[in-house]
Amino acid sequence: MNIIVCVKYVPDATADRQFESDNTVDRVGVDGLLSELDEYAVEQALQLKEKAGDDTTVTALCVGPDKAVDAVRKALQMGADKGIHVTDEAIAGSDYIATSLVLAKAIEKAGSEQAVDLVMCGMASTDASGSVIPAMLAERLDLPQVTFASVIETQGDQIRVKRDSDTATEVIGATFPLVLSVTDQTGEARYPSFKGIMAAKKKPMETWSLSDIGVDAGEVGLSVAWSEVEDTTARPPRTAGEIVTDEEGSGATALTGFLASKKFI
Amino acid sequence: MTEVLVVVDHVDGAIRKPTFELIALAKRLGSPSAVFFGGADASAAAAEKLKAFGADKIYVVDDAEIKGYLVAPKAEALQQLVEKTSPAAVLLVSGYEGKEVAGRLAIKTGSGLITDAVDVEDGGVTTQSVFAGNYTVKAKVTKGTPIITVKPNSATPEETAGAGEVEQFAATVSDAAKKAQIVAAQPRQATGRPELTEAAIVVSGGRGTGGDFAPIEGLADALGAAVGASRAAVDSGWMPHSFQVGQTGKTVSPQLYVANGISGAIQHRAGMQTSKTIVAVNKDEEAPIFELVDFGVVGDLHAVLPAATEEINQRKG
């Protein structure tokens, strides 16, 4: 099987994430890393490889600035076989539409020698949290989408997943090739071992520009975005609230008093 | 007036509240046209309700042939409706399905997409709350038909009737769209409490409950609230995943959020930080959740919550 895992490089959620003066996400000044939610996708890809046997290759694909190569490297350390980093100045500030175009074109190129069976994604990126790229990739690549999987079962070229939708728990079935996105319910992702970290250094890694994948610079980037951010404002810090310490029931009375004063009772 | 398509979110014809919020927002942009995917049996009653909340038009798309498939057929049908009506915008509820239909529709129609809006103003300017609620972003679609997914609880439903003209819309759905099949579906069991994302009050419990959610449920019932949980509580198997609040669970934005035995990790905050009033009970005065609160009690939830519940029930008489 030929599996491609889409991994995004995102600003660390525990750092102070911020915007640039042009209202794009600061992807350089803030420490970044492989999106935690994409680790689950890498993990599931590796498990599928382990189940399928040796001839399966897992390729980690990332679209992002120079530093984003770190996300690919982490996936290689976890056990992916190959890395592809698509980077080009013209991509900066791309929205979902443009990002999905670049990813789709890169996936097509990656599949030009051996057809891709499975495109895997996280359930959402931890910065944009759109949860739309997997559906957009399915649309662009004309593949079935099997998304938000919390349990995955495969047999031959068939897949069955459990999906907790908004109002029901569903079982979705489809036939490869397809786009699969996985949730954090699929199970903890492995940590890179020392051996994995050493091995990653020797793994094949390609860097592609827009012209390598046949995308015109005029189709992507901030200037042609399909949506425009007009303004970003840091939320004013919450004014410090009142904190009481419970002593023999005083906490409950104070709490009830507060709720009543706000008319919640 | 230009139409604004509002995709109706419903379960077997029972329309969920966020749809009425979307109709209220749609009125700011044009004339609300609801799009109802469902059978003939459910559509008549649904159309009445949609009209009562302001829909001028209701497109009924018979879903007999497509309801067994994931997302793609709905996107195709909507593309055809967008071509027919040239709407000012398409509004959908921000949930798994709404977002994915929106994503596909955006590619199909070459349109810009904005997800997780918490407000939509006249002119199509949207407000989003990003980075775990630390930033507010105003944005606007600049190409194609604005496609906007809106979070629940972002507007107040308006019960002022629209023209309510019903039109059957025959969509053609390709075989390619029918490749991901819904093999089985088990509807979520009703809890008897308000829906988590729609509730005005949410009372949540975390690892600090030690697995005993009775104090959480007791307070929730005294306040008429929904029950929520942290991922730690879900991962421990104490509550089903559908109760999880946070980055990989539900985003809630109630009038009041009460966090009990929850430390306030960034991923939890991402799902509740925009709540209007925040209250926490935690035995650790250093817990980060206290940075967010309007009111906090440092104490053991197993003592504080039952006592508070009793006082509240007494006050209610």
Ligand SMILES: Cc1cc2nc3c(=O)[nH]c(=O)nc-3n(C[C@H](O)[C@H](O)[C@H](O)COP(=O)(O)OP(=O)(O)OC[C@H]3O[C@@H](n4cnc5c(N)ncnc54)[C@H](O)[C@@H]3O)c2cc1C
């Ligand atoms: C990719 C990713 C996604 C995630 N998504 C989510 C998400 O969607 N939602 C989410 O909630 N988390 C999420 N998390 C997990 C998150 O990082 C935290 O681990 C989690 O929120 C902690 O849950 P908690 O606050 O219940 O537990 P803890 O952090 O262990 O806190 C328990 C708290 O209870 C207090 N306590 C203990 N006993 C008592 C008592 N008797 N009375 C009162 N207080 C008591 C303690 O002082 C402590 O503050 C995610 C993590 C990752 C990596």
Ligand SMILES: Nc1ncnc2c1ncn2[C@@H]1O[C@H](COP(=O)(O)O)[C@@H](O)[C@H]1O
């Ligand atoms: N720039 C990117 N590079 C690689 N994968 C991405 C990128 N952006 C999004 N993805 C993938 O798409 C998923 C959903 O992203 P999003 O729609 O932005 O929430 C992520 O979990 C990734 O798997």
